[in-house]
Amino acid sequence: MPSIDLVPEIARGESRTALLFADGRALSYAELNSRTLRFATQLGQGEKLLVAISAEASEHVVVAYLGALRAGHAVAMMPPCDERLWNDFLAAFQPDFTFRPADGRWRLIKETRPGRDAQPLHPDLALLLMTSGSSGAAKAVRLSYGNLEANARSIAAYLELSSADRAALVLPLHYSYGLSVLNSHLIAGGSVLFPGVSVMNGDFLGVIGDAGCTNFSGVPYSYELLERARFRAAELKALRMMTVAGGQLRSDLVRLYRDHMHAKSGRFFVMYGQTEATARIAFVPPESLSDSEERIGIAIPGGSLGLVDAEGKPISQSGTPGELVYRGPNVMMGYGDRRCDLARGAELEALNTGDIAMRDEQGFFRIVGRKSRFAKIAGLRIGFDIMEQVLGRAGIAAAVLGDDEGLQAYVTDADMTGRAQRILTEASRLPANLVCVAARENFPRLASGKIDYACLEQERLKRRAEVRSETGSVLGAYRRVFYPLTVGCNDSFVTLGGDSLRFLQLVMELERLDVHLPDGWEHQSIAELGNRGGRWPFKRKEAGGLPTELVLRAMAILLVVVHHETLWPIPGGSGVMMLLAGFSLARFQSTHFLTGRFRHALRPAIDVLVPYFLIVAAYAVAWQAVPWASITLTGNFGYAEPERHEMIPYLYWFIEAYAQTLLVFSLIFAAPAARRLAQVRPFAFSLGLLGLAVAARFSIPPFVDIGNRQIFTIYWVFHLAVFGWCAGFADNPARKLILTALAAAVLGYLALWETVWLGTTVKYLTIFAALLAVLYVPRVRLPGGVGRVVTLIAVSAFPIYLSHRFVPEALLAPVARTLPAPFFHLLAITGGIGIGIVAGKAWASLRNLLSRSAMGRQPELHSV
Structure with a gap:
């Protein structure tokens, strides 16, 4: 032969x-x-x-x-x-x-x-x-x-x-x-x-x-x-x-x-x-x-x-x-x-x-130009007709076109844009930021009844030109928040590896520009945001209040600060923050977890762990000893003591539990079988994950005796993060009702049956109320001035958590015995919040300065 x-x-x-x-x-x-x-x-x-x-x-x-x-x-x-x-x-x-x-x-x-x-x-x-x-x-x-x-x-x-x-x-x-x-x-x-x-x-x-x-x-x-x-x-x-x-x-x-x-x-x-x-x-x-x-x-x-x-x-x-x-x-x-x-x-x-x-x-x-309906995008030859057939098999009527810069689909059902983008991303094997889906009332038709793709193409190119001329300031906001990453108009909040912290920072940046973000914006490219009903930007009069998770984050960090200072029976703040951490992972990182892109999924940890380790380093210098339990993020397991300089104070347990939560999610989705199942049936998979988390909460503590410090361990709080994760996939009334019933059973039991003091009851009822708010109240209307204060506190939540105890335990320590207790508590609480806001603003200013410097050295990036 x-x-x-x-x-x-x-x-x-x-x-x-x-x-x-x-x-x-x-x-x-x-x-x-x-x-x-x-x-x-x-x-x-x-x-x-x-x-x-x-x-x-x-x-x-x-x-x-x-x-x-x-x-x-x-x-x-x-x-x-x-x-x-x-x-x-x-x-x-x-x-x-x-x-x-x-x-x-x-x-x-x-x-x-x-x-x-x-x-x-x-x-x-x-x-x-x-x-x-x-x-x-x-x-x-x-x-x-x-x-x-x-x-x-x-x-x-x-x-x-x-x-x-x-x-x-x-x-x-x-x-x-x-x-x-x-x-x-x-x-x-x-x-x-x-x-x-x-x-x-x-x-x-x-x-x-x-x-x-x-x-x-x-x-x-x-x-x-x-x-x-x-x-x-x-x-x-x-x-x-x-x-x-x-x-x-x-x-x-x-x-x-x-x-x-x-x-x-x-x-x-x-x-x-x-x-x-x-x-x-x-x-x-x-x-x-x-x-x-x-x-x-x-x-x-x-x-x-x-x-x-x-x-x-x-x-x-x-x-x-x-x-x-x-x-x-x-x-x-x-x-x-x-x-x-x-x-x-x-x-x-x-x-x-x-x-x-x-x-x-x-x-x-x-x-x-192209003679036939296909394009080479990121080195892959993508057939537009085939992509339409893929969507058709999923029950989504669509018109698909595009060029070397990306794939563009139009659907007539606005509620299907997110699902259509996920399907196209999987079918085409393209990165999510190269796939855009927009809704329109109907498709233009030729006399033969066929879709007029030439009309759609003209509309697409016109909209692209408008977006490129009108999104400069918005693009600048994205670049400031995501510095030092390179950001282009085809990027989205999710594909850039956005997290809850950057979400809040970007909300503040866009508020200064008088811009309102539509629901689901985090999955849309910057360019696509200009395609949704009129010219960019959206004005504040179209806004429907602040996102609920933003308000909850502000309330949660206030509860944490007050509880740490006064020991009043209101310890639900950290639990709500854990719930919101899971919700944030579902909203912003689930696409990366489900596709095995763990580097993007774990990127949010950087903004939390870098300042945390700086604090650990400060304690190590002051103590002249290395707190290994804190360095390894395992101090919440009860084997180390701050008094022996083996770990920094207990209040940082939440950072350790947060990092461990990211690790557990990564291990779960490292299994290809788990990713495939989660991609096909995300809510059902999430409920299964919730069942395992709840089982761990009830079955592990009897076998691990570490006293009262067990409340800081990952197996004690992981189910709260999974409740938040499930909320991110409860996208219809039936799923919300199922999750509500499960939360009422689990959190109700913990609040009313397993409780050992009033604070436990308040804690779990607060978490349950926060979950209901996330599920059923997408936005909260607040007066303008109050809304700005709430947004500022929410954006600074992690800096406040990390730094608030330095006020009473370091700055106010010399005058602690000379001030009346109520006045001292008030100064500690307001000072803790203030120092966190200042730290957050200082970091944002540094990032913006570096971003502007970098943008001055780099060309504009508008394509893939």
């Missing part, structure tokens, strides 16, 4: 590294050669077979891929975590073997199914890649051995790859661009690093730097993430080349990375390609990159580009738009929908890309 070997003859038998992994493991060319030969032997070289591989970033996958090609078989590289696509593929293409993990091991499994299509595969067929990724039916691009080799050698040639090159492979192997990085480096005798972490991981720069990577290839979204990770500030001495493809990179980022690589005597390549052409079609030579680059460049070596008009006639003059047509040895054999299609030979001489382009006088091409 015909076959291909991407490992060149000159590299065989050598000890030079071929594959490298973050944990230090490496495969030499000699080892890779022997392992691929063993895999090829397993498959045999008789009848040509189709092998479907779960394309994880793994040495097992690379060995299987190369081994199958060496044996002359055909390979299908499949997304590893999409069972629906796998099932569609198995039914349509009936692979002879599958290679994927099972029971903790990689297994080569022979597939035997009745009714298998016995028609032989075409001898030239080498590779199947799915065109629509995770979001469409099992339609495949058929690529030949010649396609793979021609494209790999062409890329290696114009990038001037050699055995000295080492690529950092961050792109998936089922994606044609990622696979081409592997192919081109191996055929040049170079090496490939699998970093094992995303570009946003704090270890990423160190991993690729230590590995001596010379090359980095990414999609446009990869470069936006690199900017957030401050990639250009890193010292990567070996880096000599960077490439981008998979969509249009913003011209400002092209300029930044062109100049960055030029300063390092390296090169930056802007490229264009399609899976149908085995990945690459065109590139812009680094020396030709302009300051406002929007071109895709010239054809790769061995290929040619041209334009045709609507009738298929060639366009020779420059400046005239037409469909881009590519010719070259890497053009696919054709598409395939089922097994019998794999018997067909090459059916195309040229590839009509579906992109509308123009050629300039220098012979460079530029994409100006």
Whole structure:
């Protein structure tokens, strides 16, 4: 049978590294050669077979891929975590073997199914890649051995790859661009690093730097993430080349990375390609990159580009738009929908890309539009019709369109916008900030009754222009609150990793701008907020009062301060704060927990733990001893004493319990099965989690005797956070009623039956009242002056909690015995609140100062 070997003859038998992994493991060319030969032997070289591989970033996958090609078989590289696509593929293409993990091991499994299509595969067929990724039916691009080799050698040639090159492979192997990085480096005798972490991981720069990577290839979204990770500030001495493809990179980022690589005597390549052409079609030579680059460049070596008009006639003059047509040895054999299609030979001489382009006088091409309804967003090819079908199956009528900057959907039911965004985010595999959903009364229609997408597109572009011209101050507010993160108009409060503290800070920032935020705004992009009923900004006369959780937070911290000073029987403040912590996690972090993005989910802890550890450090200096229990955030478990300087005072137990709550949620959602269940049935999953938390509250204390300090432990208070979490998912009357009944039973029992003193009764009844308010009273109307004071206290809740006891125990200590007790208590309470507000304002002022300084140095970011 015909076959291909991407490992060149000159590299065989050598000890030079071929594959490298973050944990230090490496495969030499000699080892890779022997392992691929063993895999090829397993498959045999008789009848040509189709092998479907779960394309994880793994040495097992690379060995299987190369081994199958060496044996002359055909390979299908499949997304590893999409069972629906796998099932569609198995039914349509009936692979002879599958290679994927099972029971903790990689297994080569022979597939035997009745009714298998016995028609032989075409001898030239080498590779199947799915065109629509995770979001469409099992339609495949058929690529030949010649396609793979021609494209790999062409890329290696114009990038001037050699055995000295080492690529950092961050792109998936089922994606044609990622696979081409592997192919081109191996055929040049170079090496490939699998970093094992995303570009946003704090270890990423160190991993690729230590590995001596010379090359980095990414999609446009990869470069936006690199900017957030401050990639250009890193010292990567070996880096000599960077490439981008998979969509249009913003011209400002092209300029930044062109100049960055030029300063390092390296090169930056802007490229264009399609899976149908085995990945690459065109590139812009680094020396030709302009300051406002929007071109895709010239054809790769061995290929040619041209334009045709609507009738298929060639366009020779420059400046005239037409469909881009590519010719070259890497053009696919054709598409395939089922097994019998794999018997067909090459059916195309040229590839009509579906992109509308123009050629300039220098012979460079530029994409100006799309011929069909799809777009490449963050490197993924997204079909708009497929996205509409996904929403239709969920009972949501929608019109979907978009461009390289993101996906835009319109629905006619305003209550479905949040659900539609979650469905589209999951189906498209796009980050949430690249998916926008807006409501409109109806869809514009053509005379034929079909949706008038041209009208919607004009409306979308007009609204985008309005938003970009009108949201400057709002965008500035977001940037001040989220400094030092980079914020663009397509970001939302949730995707930026917002939390309850930043929520309150942003409310204050926007109040100064006389802006009212609509319900559900935290899930909407800054740009989409401008699409909801009229021009931006929304004025205060449209507001319906302060959010209830903001008022409750202010009341809770006041209860804490008063209780700590007077020991009156009103100890419910910290319990309400724990309830609100869970509610905040559900509102702002649940998307990150449910998708496994724990770095974003845990980001809120930074604003609490940094000042907490500063306080711990202050105590350590004053005591000349290290309070290890507080440093490890475990002082609330009753094994340490402040008197022995093992922990700081008991009142900080809430910070420890809050951090432990985040840890427990992270451990729960670290299990993929838990995430899948929570995504499908979030409220039911939350009730199950509540049952476990309540069971822990009643079952653990009898077996753990730590006296009265058990009330500070995580198992004693975790159920309060879960009640708040459940409230975040109680989005209809039936769910609210269920949660109310459960809370009445549990909190009522604790308040009226298990109570040991009046304070316990007041505590749990206060928490129950707060839960009812969260469920049934979304906003609270207050007089203007009172509302501003309440907002100020709520925004400063954590600074007040951390610092309020310094007033009576440090500042007022010298005069404690000379002042009347009521007056001293009043000074302690008002002073504690005041010092917390001052600390909060000082931090906000510092953040705003740094933000303005940074914004003055950075360009405006309006796209993905």
